Amino acid sequence: MRAGFNRLAHALLCLALAALVGFLSTRFGFRTDWSSAQNTSLAPQSVELLKRLDGPVEVVSYASDNASLRGAISSFVQRYQVHKSDIALRFVDPAADPAAMRELGVRIDGEIDLRHRERSERLQLLDEKTFSNALLRLSRTQERMVAFLAGDGERKADGSGNADLGQFTQLLLSQGVRCVPLILGNGARVPENTDLLVVANPRVPIAAGVVVEIVDWVERGGAVLWLTEPGENAGLDALASALSIRALPGLLVDGTGAALGLGDPSFVALSRYPDHPITHGLELTTLFPQAVPLAQLTAPRWQMQPLLRSSAQSWNETGAMPKAGESSATIRFDADSDEMRGPLDLAFALQRLSPRPDKREQRAVVIGDGDFLSNQFLANGGNRELGQRLFNWLLADDALIAVPDRGAPDRLITLSQTRLTVLSVGLLIVLPLLLAIGGIVLAWRRRRRR
Known part of the structure; x- marks a missing residue:
């Protein structure tokens, strides 16, 4: 009876201990990551x-x-x-x-x-x-100021028209970036508290004094985003020279868009990008309607990297494009003209040491299209994502969290052909033969014992 009582008491104590552990687990807890790459927990x-x-x-x-x-x-x-x-x-x-x-x-x-x-x-x-980097950007309390050049028919930063940028600037505003129109002239200068100047497709020639101030802003170390278009005649040759960029003649056409259902070859769809912090990890397709290809001037004053590049099936079409409703089958590459076969660059990212004492690096981007950020095309593919990455880089918001790559370790075994042959013969012939011989010997010994 005493032994039975002891066993019963022991069982009850074990049950009570299990219940206590279960109760405490609802009040207190801990988590540990035992995976080899620690990829189920945060860095x-x-x-x-x-x-x-x-x-x-x-x-x-x-x-x-x-x-x-x-x-x-x-x-x-x-x-x-x-x-x-x-x-x-x-x-x-x-x-x-x-x-x-x-x-x-x-x-x-x-x-x-x-x-x-x-x-x-x-x-x-x-x-x-x-x-994590998105959380970091949202946690910053400092408001950024982006000035959009206005007064010469540029895309309106707060406009609701198809060609305007109102939807995208609302996105920037939600991230703590204030976008304001800026009219230069009569000696006005770009305010020093401006973090980025945007020149978005002027439709009429810009006054010479305004061009001088834009170039001076660049020379003073200011960041700039220039969105240009085919046939643009805004008198910004001095800005192009300061940025070591020139526009190629004609319109960029690309035949790869047909695979995506694009009937107009002047609509360039990109799904692969040159290696750059702006496009790193970008896997979405972006759309650029009627873009102009760009080229780098020799002996550039900047460290320049291609940002967007068309396919090998592209070229700069210098002839007349078909009108709406007409077939595009008549478009052909003409080697005897100024046309150049792709791949062609339609955007460059520029950087150099800043002359400003409060900044280490000056940045600029030139893109041969402004439609991709417009209200009409912003929602296409990865246009919104690319625009967001573009402004983050220009505003130096890429100094973000460097999360280490914690992929699983490579456990691939590489064997030479000789070793692979020896291993195959051993597994397929030698090992079965040894097992068969062992079985025969074992059976023979048992018979002798009988």
Whole structure:
């Protein structure tokens, strides 16, 4: 009886201990990552960012009612919620209101809208580096000032017309970037608190005094974004010379767009990009309607890198383009003219040491198209993403979190042909033969014992 009582008491104590452990696990907990690459937890840089981040964060995912997709997004966001409890995740089904999704510019299933302190940033790629860097940009309290040159028929920064940039500047405003029109003339200068000057497709020649001030702004170390168009005659030759850029004659046409259903060869679709911090990791297709190819001047005054490049099936068409409704089959490359075969560059990123004492580097970008950021084409493919990356780099917001690559280690075994042959013979012939011989010997010994 005493032994039975002891066993019963021992069992009850074990049950009580298990219940106590279960209760404590609901009050206290810990998490550890035993994976070889530590790829199920956040990098120390991201954890440190979350400790410094004040205020709640809302994550809105425009994901369809798909358990697998929503589960993957929830699992990813949960890594951040472990270190910051006031990160809230909310799902919105795009199929519930397609018109509202089109108005919001949602084009990818699972697209993320990250919101913090009345600012927001749209993410079309979900990984730790992208997510953490977006949080870092949203946490910055310093407001950036972007001046859009106005007064000469440029695209309006706050306009709602098809050719204007109102939708994109609203996106910048949600990220703490203030966009203002700037009219130069009568001796007016670019304000010194301007972080970036944008020259967006002037339709009429700019006054000589204004051109002098723009070039002087560049020489003083100011950042500039120049969006140009085919046949643009704005009198900005001095700016082109200061940026070591020249526009090639004609219009860029590319035959690869036919595979994407583009009937107009002057609509250039790009899915591959030269290696640059702006385009690094960009896997979305971008669309550039009627772009002008650019070339680099010899002995440039900048460190220049191609940013956008057409395919080998492209060239700069100098002849007359077919009118609307006419077939484009008549467009042919003419080797006897000024036309050049692709690949051709339609954008350059420039950088050099800044003459300003408060900045280490001066940056500029020249793009042979301004339509890709316009209200009419902003929602196409990765245009919005590319524009956002472009302004982040020009505003020096690329000094972000360097999340280390924590991919699984390479466990691939490389064998020579000789070793592979020996291994194959051993596994397919020698080993079965040894097993057969061993079986025969074992059977023979058993018979002798009998």
